[in-house]
Amino acid sequence: MLSRRILLTALALGAMAVPAHAATIQVVMENLVVSPAEVSAKVGDTVEWINKDVFAHTATARNGDFDVAMPPKKTVTSVLKKAGTIEYYCRFHPNIKAVLTVAP
Template identity: 35%
Template sequence: MKLLACLSQTCPGAKTHTVTIEGMRFNPQTLTVRRGDRVVWINRDLFPHTATATSKAFDSRSISPNVSWAYRARTVGEFDYGCTFHPTMRARLVVEPRAKAPITRTNRAGPLR
């Protein structure tokens, strides 16, 4: 059940990461996140751009100047992406598995006598 909740909403400990689009570049050009994290692309350029995965895993469509678009990273893998309007703009999103919480045991019955 927790896995389904993690996929449909935010995972516990999920973070938000930012990719800035400026000067006809994605910055950073390679971003590594954990499954369940949110990635926000902010267009600070003068032209509209897209963040479109070559695998079709995600596609922002047109992001106008001074507008952002967000994507929840649900699938583990490496995703090359670029701007469909400007083919020289390329970058990579790496999605790693979320670390499992350590299993701890507690003595609920109290100390042994």
Template identity: 40%
Template sequence: MKAIRAPVIAAGLLLMAIGSAASAAEYQIVVANMKFGSPPDQLHVGDVIIWSNDDIFRHTATARDASFDIDLPAKSEARMTIERVGAVEFYCRFHPTMTGKLNVQP
């Protein structure tokens, strides 16, 4: 009986992991005209943000808590997977008046 339990438990955990990965969403935040576009209202751990810099200037998306620092040369994109819950304020290191906030749910 015990020999059957381990594979059943492992299969259940695998299905849970696959289900969690399948529910991740992708969102885009566009930088244009020296401004960050509005982030989605609710993000979840595992979601992916695609940062797109449509400006002619280099920008960054830098978390004030140092949890991420995305370099965005002009006309480029970068991907970031959300790794933790909470509110995170971000800014551009080159243009500190450019700011935004991510709200991440579990």
């Protein structure tokens, strides 16, 4: 009976020690619009920047945290490394803007 309790305790502790998996967040630029315009993520999450337009876009953070270039009809990824609320825009199309909130 004691060995069964030890085994169950070890299994429970092992389950708690499993690291949380990072999420993949998709941000789409299409028809000169970014969607979603506001998105939440966590440090360590991956952002898939999907450009469905026939011209290049960027996701350029106003605070300098990132500047992601997206060729036409391509998807690029980046991993979020810093917490904060980040306003970003497209350098080529400044009316395309959005907010990314990154939790620790």
